[in-house]
Amino acid sequence: MTKKSLLVLLGMVMALMLVLAACGGSDEPASTDEDPDVEDPAEGEGEDGDGEEAASGEPQQGGSIVLSTSGEPVTFNPLYSQDSASADVIDLVHASLLQTDEELNLIPYVATDLPEISEDGLEYTYTLNEGVLFHDGEELTAEDVKFTHDIFINPDYTGPRAGDFDTLESVEVVDEYTVKFILSEVDASFDTRSGYGILPKHILEDVPVADLEEHMEYNRNAPIGAGPFEFVEYVDGQYIELVAHEEYFEGRPNLDKLTFRVASDSNAELLMFETGDTDYMILPATEYATAETYDHGRISSTLALRYDYIGWNNDRPLFQDPKVRQALTMAIDRQLIVDEIMDGKGEVAHVPASPLSWAYPESAPEFNYDPEGAKELLAEAGWEPGADGVLEKDGERFSFEILSNDGNVVRRDIGVIVQQMLGEIGIEVEARQMEWGAFLDQINPPNYDFDAVVLAWGLATDPDPTAIWHSREIENGLNNISYKNDRVDELSDQNKKIIDQDERAAVIAEIYEEIANDQPYTFLYYPEQHVLLSNRVEGFTHHPRVNMYKVNEWYITE
Amino acid sequence: MTSYIIRRLIMMIPILIGISIISFAIMYAAPGKPAIMNLDPEISPEVREAQIERLGLNDPIPVQYVRWLGNVAQGDFGTSYSRKMPVTEMILDRLPNTLLLMASSLFLAAIIAIPFGVISATRQYSLTDYGVTFGSFIGLATPNFWLGIMLIMVFSVQLGWTPVGGVATIGADFSIIDRLKHLLLPALVLATADMAGLTRYTRSSMLEVVNQDYIRTARAKGFRERRVIYKHGLRNGLIPVITMFGLMLPTMIGGSAIVESVFGWPGIGKLFIDATFQRDYPVIMAITMFGALLTVIGNLIADILYAVLDPRIEY
Numbered sequence: 001m002t003k004k005s006l007l008v009l010l011g012m013v014m015a016l017m018l019v020l021a022a023c024g025g026s027d028e029p030a031s032t033d034e035d036p037d038v039e040d041p042a043e044g045e046g047e048d049g050d051g052e053e054a055a056s057g058e059p060q061q062g063g064s065i066v067l068s069t070s071g072e073p074v075t076f077n078p079l080y081s082q083d084s085a086s087a088d089v090i091d092l093v094h095a096s097l098l099q100t101d102e103e104l105n106l107i108p109y110v111a112t113d114l115p116e117i118s119e120d121g122l123e124y125t126y127t128l129n130e131g132v133l134f135h136d137g138e139e140l141t142a143e144d145v146k147f148t149h150d151i152f153i154n155p156d157y158t159g160p161r162a163g164d165f166d167t168l169e170s171v172e173v174v175d176e177y178t179v180k181f182i183l184s185e186v187d188a189s190f191d192t193r194s195g196y197g198i199l200p201k202h203i204l205e206d207v208p209v210a211d212l213e214e215h216m217e218y219n220r221n222a223p224i225g226a227g228p229f230e231f232v233e234y235v236d237g238q239y240i241e242l243v244a245h246e247e248y249f250e251g252r253p254n255l256d257k258l259t260f261r262v263a264s265d266s267n268a269e270l271l272m273f274e275t276g277d278t279d280y281m282i283l284p285a286t287e288y289a290t291a292e293t294y295d296h297g298r299i300s301s302t303l304a305l306r307y308d309y310i311g312w313n314n315d316r317p318l319f320q321d322p323k324v325r326q327a328l329t330m331a332i333d334r335q336l337i338v339d340e341i342m343d344g345k346g347e348v349a350h351v352p353a354s355p356l357s358w359a360y361p362e363s364a365p366e367f368n369y370d371p372e373g374a375k376e377l378l379a380e381a382g383w384e385p386g387a388d389g390v391l392e393k394d395g396e397r398f399s400f401e402i403l404s405n406d407g408n409v410v411r412r413d414i415g416v417i418v419q420q421m422l423g424e425i426g427i428e429v430e431a432r433q434m435e436w437g438a439f440l441d442q443i444n445p446p447n448y449d450f451d452a453v454v455l456a457w458g459l460a461t462d463p464d465p466t467a468i469w470h471s472r473e474i475e476n477g478l479n480n481i482s483y484k485n486d487r488v489d490e491l492s493d494q495n496k497k498i499i500d501q502d503e504r505a506a507v508i509a510e511i512y513e514e515i516a517n518d519q520p521y522t523f524l525y526y527p528e529q530h531v532l533l534s535n536r537v538e539g540f541t542h543h544p545r546v547n548m549y550k551v552n553e554w555y556i557t558e
Numbered sequence: 559m560t561s562y563i564i565r566r567l568i569m570m571i572p573i574l575i576g577i578s579i580i581s582f583a584i585m586y587a588a589p590g591k592p593a594i595m596n597l598d599p600e601i602s603p604e605v606r607e608a609q610i611e612r613l614g615l616n617d618p619i620p621v622q623y624v625r626w627l628g629n630v631a632q633g634d635f636g637t638s639y640s641r642k643m644p645v646t647e648m649i650l651d652r653l654p655n656t657l658l659l660m661a662s663s664l665f666l667a668a669i670i671a672i673p674f675g676v677i678s679a680t681r682q683y684s685l686t687d688y689g690v691t692f693g694s695f696i697g698l699a700t701p702n703f704w705l706g707i708m709l710i711m712v713f714s715v716q717l718g719w720t721p722v723g724g725v726a727t728i729g730a731d732f733s734i735i736d737r738l739k740h741l742l743l744p745a746l747v748l749a750t751a752d753m754a755g756l757t758r759y760t761r762s763s764m765l766e767v768v769n770q771d772y773i774r775t776a777r778a779k780g781f782r783e784r785r786v787i788y789k790h791g792l793r794n795g796l797i798p799v800i801t802m803f804g805l806m807l808p809t810m811i812g813g814s815a816i817v818e819s820v821f822g823w824p825g826i827g828k829l830f831i832d833a834t835f836q837r838d839y840p841v842i843m844a845i846t847m848f849g850a851l852l853t854v855i856g857n858l859i860a861d862i863l864y865a866v867l868d869p870r871i872e873y
Contacts, residue, residue: 066728072832074641158612162605214642236651237824239728259728264822271722274715288564437590437837 004119008388050269059539064257064382064557067280068269073240074225076231079151080159080196080213084547086491087238089260090508091548093135093227094197095146095249097126100542104305104356106191110198110226110249111138115193121186121499124308127176127195134200142179147170147182147201156210161213164193186497188504189462200224210250228253238262244552252540253552270532273297279534282547285345286409291532304529305544307349308456309521310418315482316451318400322359325519329367331425332418336369338525343411345530349523351512352457352465356544358501359463361509364516374396383426391426399428400451405439411454414524418454445476453481456527461545464513483520559865563858570854573734575627576848578843582623585842591615591641592837613639625650626843640833645844649826655725658677659818660810662741663748666804671753672799679795681822682765690757697754704812706820708745713743723822729795741750744821748813765796797867804860808853 043151071085078090106114110132115124132140152165167187172180183190203224207215218224223231229242240260244253254472261278263269269281276296278515283291291299312319312328319325334348340513347355351364378398379393386392390399402418404411415431422429434442442449457468465472470492473479491511498504516523531547535539536556543549592615610616614625629636635645672824680688714722720739721727727736767773776786815827822828826845833841 064729072641105807158608160605195641214637216643236648237655238724238726261724261728262822262824263829264819268723268822271715272709275718275722282735301812385615435590436835437588439590441589441591538760 059555065279077219092229097194124181192462254555281528283532327374329522330374333369345528346525404454635844640836662745666749667752671756679764694754767795794868807856
């Protein structure tokens with residue numbers, strides 16, 4: 001008996017260790033691609049009413065489609081969601097005051113127009129469309145807008161977005177269709193936070209704010225919004241079903257039914273698409289070539305609102321001299337990386353902003369591929385080739401490790417190619433991959449235990465660079481490479497106080513210039529993102545930020 | 559017998575507690591914390607701190623363990639960090655799928671492996687024997703996930719006979735045929751490794767039996783060979799095989815984690831893998847304990863069956 005118990009015990013321990021070990025070695029599913037994004041809210045869903053159609057032919061009513069998603073949604077409450085599987089559904093079920101169009105301009109949604117901003121920049125007044133109905137038939141009014149935003153500023157609110165509204169002092173209902181937001185200080189990006197789905201007051205008003213996050217009755221079983229699709233059911237691990245909202249204020253959606261099918265990972269998604277089980281998926285760049293061969297589907301591509309980069313830990317002596325960092329960038333042939341690893345699907349990046357943004361600068365310092373120039377810069381910084389060809393300074397070899405997360409093939413390849421390119425100018429690099437959890441542990445505060453890291457940022461619609469580049473974000477924020485530049489700090493503090501977009505753009509451009517000169521990151525490229533969709537689906541508009549954009553305009557041809 | 563079973567049941571408690579301590583320790587030793595895995599990095603440090611505080615993750619690990627154990631003693635496995643759902647509910651949602659898959663694969667393994675094992679033993683050193691032996695080694699050596707992917711490529715993608723994954727066609731009405739189509743490949747894959755082991759085990763166990771005196775006696779009495787093997791031999795030959803079944807239960811949980819992931823089968827195995835990636839401690843612990851419980855119970859059942867099948871064994 002005792003011997004057997006011991007065996008059982010050992011067996012269980014081995015099983016647990018096996019699983020933990022397996023996690024380290026296997027291809028990581030969806031979570032890998034969840035870069036630590038600087039995200040702002042998932043924008044609302046719907047159309048702006050001008051009804052442009054991407055495809056030929058008359059949109060028809062009826063039919064259903066199946067979309068695949070590789071993550072399990074967590075909550076359908078827009079005040080608490082943090083993952084894209086949840087956000088995709090939320091965008092369809094809930095309507096918001098404003099949304100962004102595919103050029104990332106703010107456009108009205110439930111609000112009739114962009115907000116009216118008072119002279120002092122402290123009051124934002126929105127007028128609402130009349131006759132916007134929740135799925136249960138109740139009208140959406142200013143009371144619901146106030147109710148929703150009061151939750152964000154309630155001290156009991158447990159969700160992740162309190163920081164978004166720390167300048168919001170109060171919300172006032174002016175009349176049934178007018179609502180006024182009063183700020184405590186000027187906040188130029190305030191209107192970009194009008195994209196959160198509006199909750200129905202008549203259903204949730206009795207739920208204490210402290211309990212709302214775990215109020216499954218609404219959050220998972222019966223979310224009700226004013227968006228184009230009504231929630232029907234969610235079967236854990238299998239699917240989420242939605243049907244058209246007949247009374248949708250912009251007109252009934254073309255499709256009758258929409259089903260999200262939960263898949264294990266993008267490989268499984270691709271297989272389901274191939275066999276015709278699904279009609280839509282987000283296509284990883286690595287599967288592009290395979291998907292191109294399908295007869296029954298087509299690929300839509302657009303520039304993603306993000307950039308990929310190599311971050312140099314400015315805290316390490318090796319990377320403290322800006323000249324050295326400039327040299328590193330010059331020694332890396334980014335165009336080659338785009339051509340070879342990304343299959344040409346992307347653009348070389350020079351600044352921490354997307355070309356899609358209004359704040360993208362007209363010019364900024366560029367450090368193009370120039371290995372000879374890199375060597376000169378390194379020599380100026382005191383690095384000379386040693387006996388074995390590796391650069392040395394004060395007896396120290398130029399040797400470091402470049403880290404990325406397991407299962408991400410693109411980042412692995414970048415590590416390897418950079419290892420080779422830097423090797424050619426006498427720098428010794430080792431490329432290493434780590435399991436996602438261990439990786440985060442190592443690069444984030446308080447550890448910061450890395451030399452260089454390959455990562456990406458998803459960007460918010462508002463270009464405020466503070467969260468990543470301000471030195472006060474070093475200790476506990478996203479500035480994990482310990483970048484410090486007083487001028488950048490000063491300008492970052494200013495930028496959100498400037499309401500005029502052109503003036504603000506000029507200030508932000510100067511920040512970008514400073515950063516581009518310092519090269520705390522080597523900005524690699526702006527990647528394209530791809531969507532694979534079945535030929536029977538028409539009316540699709542590709543949005544760089546919102547996966548489920550204008551789905552009410554999609555229709556089926558058969 | 560009854561007192562033996564009660565004694566064994568009481569013995570389970572310290573075993574399970576021991577397992578829980580070790581699992582808890584290993585889990586917390588793994589790098590990556592739930593608070594950073596699951597929270598949007600953009601949220602302010604204060605919010606993150608508040609979250610960590612609320613989850614009680616700042617307390618020393620022994621304190622967390624004792625709190626966990628106290629809750630479990632009251633039947634509360636906590637709330638999932640990543641899915642915000644009560645863990646018990648999550649597991650109960652998925653358990654039927656996993657049990658269906660495990661039962662089907664055990665059944666498949668048994669009906670294929672036992673006859674093969676017997677045939678192999680009765681025709682020792684024949685071509686059939688070598689064939690079965692070779693086949694079972696191939697089965698043992700084939701990784702589950704690889705076999706799964708290959709079967710999907712052939713039967714789902716190329717031939718279109720079976721679906722790529724899931725438990726049922728989405729949106730379709732309930733149908734047994736549809737369910738069986740979805741079940742077939744994952745059950746087969748999960749059965750493969752066990753089938754191989756079971757064949758080998760049955761073979762050696764039968765070989766031992768067929769060389770016993772009483773079999774020789776039965777033959778000498780002029781019974782037909784078929785009757786000798788199946789009536790007299792099999793009953794005794796299967797006793798150790800039954801034990802095998804008990805021990806296969808826990809390995810099935812491990813195996814099903816991989817198979818469920820490959821086939822998108824929404825069972826607790828897949829839940830376990832997802833939870834591990836997200837460092838969702840309450841879910842990891844609950845499933846580990848479930849596996850441990852199955853192991854212990856599997857052992858007990860094996861011992862009881864032993865006694866039932868072999869009256870010579872007394873407790």
